[in-house]
């Protein structure tokens with residue numbers, strides 16, 4: 001087909017990700033611009049972004065420092081190979097990322113997305129045990145309702161049914177911890193009080209399978225995609241203890257929780273529990289250029305640095321690992337986070353956010369409200385026989401009223417840019433209150 005053939009406004013060719021394509025194309029919601037806390041729609045409306053894009057634009061939109069860094073970098077070098085060649089900013093960025101992370105997470109493996117970070121971390125875990133002559137450790141433990149991206153490893157350890165059920169056999173040798181969802185934690189503010197004992201299920205898996213068969217356990221410190229599931233007080237600490245006792249690597253998937261979302265650089269810092277690896281993406285460039293990074297402990301990294309020095313130590317990597325544009329964007333983003341103290345700012349705004357989210361508890365159909373850092377969720381009672389419909393209708397109505405939220409199942413999830421002001425939080429709550437009053 002000729003390049004100029006399709007009409008510019010034909011929507012059919014783009015098969016949209018995680019979208020009701022036919023519904024969208026019948027009534028499209030086009031975004032054409034962005035600035036700070038707002039999107040601009042094709043029909044010229046300003047829409048308040050309560051999700052930071054998709055949990056990624058933590059510094060807010062189109063921040064001049066980041067825009068300029070990207071423009072400058074694009075003009076300097078288009079692409080630089082990262083296999084057997086180096087680009088200086090990739091090293092500078094790795095050092096800065098390692099400095100931001102808790103000890104001993106001192107080494108950075110670059111990817112282009114959260115999904116790739118997860119595949120990378122799982123592969124490193126398996127290869128690490130093999131490098132130490134513990135090659136029988138091949139089993140991976142994930143968690144029900146977990147989201148670890150959409151590639152085969154990630155959906156295998158993930159626990160969201162629809163992301164798994166259509167795609168065949170998945171990885172063998174995977175088991176799942178129970179999700180930390182408990183009735184008695186409803187409407188709890190911040191970290192829920194009940195449920196640390198759910199971590200003991202890992203001990204049960206050791207008993208069933210044998211520790212010597214288990215390579216790693218991967219969890220989101222706070223689960224985002226499944227609709228904001230929080231770690232009960234003491235839960236992550238207990239997971240860490242059990243992993244330590246049995247030589248199991250603990251991987252925190254910090255794709256959402258990283259880069260200030262919880263009012264600290266990482267959830268590992270916020271909760272004072274340090275994993276052996278962290279998978280990240282999204283906020284690393286504030287969503288501006290695709291990039292991900294896996295943080296590994298020195299012990300993991302060093303286990304590979306053996307054998308003849310001319311040999312490749314890890315047979316893994318992406319064409320676009322450490323892409324110059326992404327490195328430049330990430331460095332400028334880290335500058336913005338630091339100069340504006342945005343992680344601390346998120347922590348300062350969190351109490352106001354908490355009150356705001358929970359003030360919606362008395363609205364019709366609300367069966368739970370949850371919050372931590374600058375994450376919030378409002379769970380609605382599903383319409384009998386029509387799950388997801390009530391929340392999706394809230395999404396559409398909020399958008400009409402100038403507010404962009406995210407829904408998953410019948411849960412409204414929010415994670416605004418860390419530059420959010422109290423007046424924006426007020427606007428979010430007022431708009432949601434109006435919307436919730438008028439839902440079927």
Ligand code: PXG
Nearest residue numbers: 054113114115147148149225253255256406
């Ligand atoms: N791990 C976690 C914990 C995530 O939240 C990924 C991995 C995958 O990242 P990529 O970059 O491959 O998408 C994610 C991504 C939502 C939503 O609103 C969540 C994500 C992505 C898009 C939408 O629930 N999480």
Ligand code: PLP
Nearest residue numbers: 111112116316317318319320321
């Ligand atoms: N498929 C083919 C045919 C390739 O040649 C490559 C990379 O060279 C890939 C997939 C992987 O692409 P990427 O490195 O961007 O993940």
